[in-house]
Amino acid sequence: MASLDNVSPAHNQSFLFSQMPLLDLFFPGLGPVTSPAWSLLTGGPSIYSRALCIVGLLLLFGNKSARATIVSTPNRPTVSKIEVPYTDEAYDMLIFWVCSQPFAQSARTSLAKIDLKSSAEPGSHAEKKPLHYSPCNGRSYFWHKGRLFVFNRQRTLGDFGGTREEASLSYFGRNPAVLRELFNECRRFYLESVENKTCVFEHQLDRWKASRSMAKREMSTVIINRKLKEMLLGDVTEFLDPKTRAWYSKRGLPYQRGYLLHGPPGTGKSSLCLSIAGHFDLDVYVLTLSSLNDHSLKTLFAELPQHCIVLLEDVDATAVHRKPDGSADPSQSVGPDGSTDKKVSLSTLLNVLDGLASSQGRLLIMTTNHIERLDPALIRPGRVDMKVELYLADEDMINQLFFFVYNHPSKTNIRDDESGRIIPQPGEGAVDDCELLHLGQEFVAKVPKLEFSPAKILSFLLANKHSPRHAIANVVAWMEKLKEEKAKLTRITSWALDDNDGFGDH
Ligand SMILES: Nc1ncnc2c1ncn2[C@@H]1O[C@H](COP(=O)(O)OP(=O)(O)OP(=O)(O)O)[C@@H](O)[C@H]1O
Incomplete structure (x- = not known):
C-alpha cells in the first residue's frame, strides 16, 4: 500500500511513473501531460495540493473526455463503490484498516480522540493520553496494490443531538471484485487484531455497536465450585455442538439457551460470563433494559448475529410490571426506584426471549x-434452562484463590532445568510448592x-x-477492619432511617 503523501520524493517519482499507464486507462488523455507534471507534483506538500494540480492540469490541457471524467468523478459509473453503515461491524473493520495506513496520517481533516487502546506505560506525563487521528469529513485518495482508491467518511449531526457517520470506499474501475478484495483485507486485518480477544457490543439507540475488545478471560481464573463449573461448561459445549443445532432444527425449536447466574455481589457472575465468552470464542452483546423501549428491544434482538452471548446484567434492577389481573403489563416497567418511565414491557421481553425474532445459537x-425479586415468568424453564448459584467463598474456593495469586502459571513455569524446582522470583517472596501448600492451609484456617x-x-x-506470608500475617487484622466498617455502615444506615422517621413524625 502506498499513499501519494508518504513516500520519499525519489521513490515517489518512480512509483508514480509505474502507475501512469493505469492513469491513462482511467483518465484518457492524461498520459501526454502527466510526464512533466509528475516531477512538479512529487515535490508538493500534500496529497490535497497534488490532487488539485492534477485536476487543474487536466482541466487546462486534458481532452474533452478527461475533463468530463474529472467533473463527474467519483460518482460516474466508471467508479465502483462500497458504502458502509456506521452501525455495522464492517464499519469498524474499514476504519481500523484505514487508520493503519500511511495516507490516514496525512488527511487534511481528521477526527482526534484520546487513544484508549494505547499500551503506553503509565508514568511519564508527556506520554499521558496519547491522541489518535482518523480521516474524517473528506475524501482521501490512496494507492493500493497499483490501484487508485478513494476513502470517504462523513460525520453529520444526527437525531437527538447525536452524530451520524457513514463511510465509503471507491475505486476507479468497474470491477467490484477489486473493492471486495480490499474490503476482505480490512476484514482479515481487523479479525487478526481481535484474535484472542472478547468483543463486547453495546447498543446506541436501536443498533449494536462494538464498544471494546478485551483479552479473553480464561475459565481457570474464575474460582467457583469445580463441579458447577464442569456442569456449566458441559452444558454450553453440548449446546454449541453442530449436532445439537440439527437436533433443534429437526424439531422446529428455537436454537437458543438461557442461563441465570445469581448470588451475592462479587461472587463472579460477570467474570463467569466473560470467561464463557472467551472459552467458546463468542462475542458478548450487553443489553441495558433501562435505556430501551419495546421497539428497540425487538430490533436489537432481530439484529443479533448467530452464536453470541446476550448479557442481561442485574436483571432485577429493571423489574417489569404485571397488571393487577396477573398478566404481563404491555406498557410499563418499573425501575429500581419505583419510577414507571422505563418502556420495556414484560410481555415484549418474554416474547423476544422466546426466540420468535431472535438469532439462532444465542446464549x-x-x-x-436478587433472584427472589424476579418475575417467575422471566425465569421459567425454556427461558432460563439452567440456574447457577454462586456462593460466598467456601473452604475450597479460599484455597483456590490463594493458589491463584501465589502459584500463577507464569510463575510456576519458571523452573530450574535440572532439579525441576521453581526458581524464586526476585522480590516476590517466592516459596516452593510444598511450602505454598502449607501456607495455603494456614490461610484457609484463618478465614471464616x-x-x-x-x-x-x-x-x-x-x-x-x-508475599503469601504477609497475607497470612495480615488477614486477621483485615477481617477485623471489614467488620468495623460494616458495623459503622449499619449504624449510619439505621441512624438515617431513624432520622427520616423522626422527621416524618413532626
Ligand atoms: N469467583 C471469582 N473468581 C475469580 N475472581 C472473582 C470471583 N468473583 C469475583 N471475582 C473478582 O472480583 C471482581 C468482581 O467480580 P464480578 O463483577 O464478576 O462479580 P459479580 O458477581 O458480577 O458482582 P456484582 O453482582 O456486584 O456485579 C472482578 O475483578 C473479579 O475478577
Whole structure:
C-alpha cells in the first residue's frame, strides 16, 4: 500500500511513473501531460495540493473526455463503490484498516480522540493520553496494490443531538471484485487484531455497536465450585455442538439457551460470563433494559448475529410490571426506584426471549443479586434452562484463590532445568510448592467460610501479592477492619432511617 503523501520524493517519482499507464486507462488523455507534471507534483506538500494540480492540469490541457471524467468523478459509473453503515461491524473493520495506513496520517481533516487502546506505560506525563487521528469529513485518495482508491467518511449531526457517520470506499474501475478484495483485507486485518480477544457490543439507540475488545478471560481464573463449573461448561459445549443445532432444527425449536447466574455481589457472575465468552470464542452483546423501549428491544434482538452471548446484567434492577389481573403489563416497567418511565414491557421481553425474532445459537445470560425479586415468568424453564448459584467463598474456593495469586502459571513455569524446582522470583517472596501448600492451609484456617465474597478475598490477596506470608500475617487484622466498617455502615444506615422517621413524625 502506498499513499501519494508518504513516500520519499525519489521513490515517489518512480512509483508514480509505474502507475501512469493505469492513469491513462482511467483518465484518457492524461498520459501526454502527466510526464512533466509528475516531477512538479512529487515535490508538493500534500496529497490535497497534488490532487488539485492534477485536476487543474487536466482541466487546462486534458481532452474533452478527461475533463468530463474529472467533473463527474467519483460518482460516474466508471467508479465502483462500497458504502458502509456506521452501525455495522464492517464499519469498524474499514476504519481500523484505514487508520493503519500511511495516507490516514496525512488527511487534511481528521477526527482526534484520546487513544484508549494505547499500551503506553503509565508514568511519564508527556506520554499521558496519547491522541489518535482518523480521516474524517473528506475524501482521501490512496494507492493500493497499483490501484487508485478513494476513502470517504462523513460525520453529520444526527437525531437527538447525536452524530451520524457513514463511510465509503471507491475505486476507479468497474470491477467490484477489486473493492471486495480490499474490503476482505480490512476484514482479515481487523479479525487478526481481535484474535484472542472478547468483543463486547453495546447498543446506541436501536443498533449494536462494538464498544471494546478485551483479552479473553480464561475459565481457570474464575474460582467457583469445580463441579458447577464442569456442569456449566458441559452444558454450553453440548449446546454449541453442530449436532445439537440439527437436533433443534429437526424439531422446529428455537436454537437458543438461557442461563441465570445469581448470588451475592462479587461472587463472579460477570467474570463467569466473560470467561464463557472467551472459552467458546463468542462475542458478548450487553443489553441495558433501562435505556430501551419495546421497539428497540425487538430490533436489537432481530439484529443479533448467530452464536453470541446476550448479557442481561442485574436483571432485577429493571423489574417489569404485571397488571393487577396477573398478566404481563404491555406498557410499563418499573425501575429500581419505583419510577414507571422505563418502556420495556414484560410481555415484549418474554416474547423476544422466546426466540420468535431472535438469532439462532444465542446464549442468554442473565445475572442478578436478587433472584427472589424476579418475575417467575422471566425465569421459567425454556427461558432460563439452567440456574447457577454462586456462593460466598467456601473452604475450597479460599484455597483456590490463594493458589491463584501465589502459584500463577507464569510463575510456576519458571523452573530450574535440572532439579525441576521453581526458581524464586526476585522480590516476590517466592516459596516452593510444598511450602505454598502449607501456607495455603494456614490461610484457609484463618478465614471464616461463606462469609466473604471471592472479590473481597482476591482484593486482599492482591494487596499482599508479593508475599503469601504477609497475607497470612495480615488477614486477621483485615477481617477485623471489614467488620468495623460494616458495623459503622449499619449504624449510619439505621441512624438515617431513624432520622427520616423522626422527621416524618413532626
Ligand atoms: N469467583 C471469582 N473468581 C475469580 N475472581 C472473582 C470471583 N468473583 C469475583 N471475582 C473478582 O472480583 C471482581 C468482581 O467480580 P464480578 O463483577 O464478576 O462479580 P459479580 O458477581 O458480577 O458482582 P456484582 O453482582 O456486584 O456485579 C472482578 O475483578 C473479579 O475478577
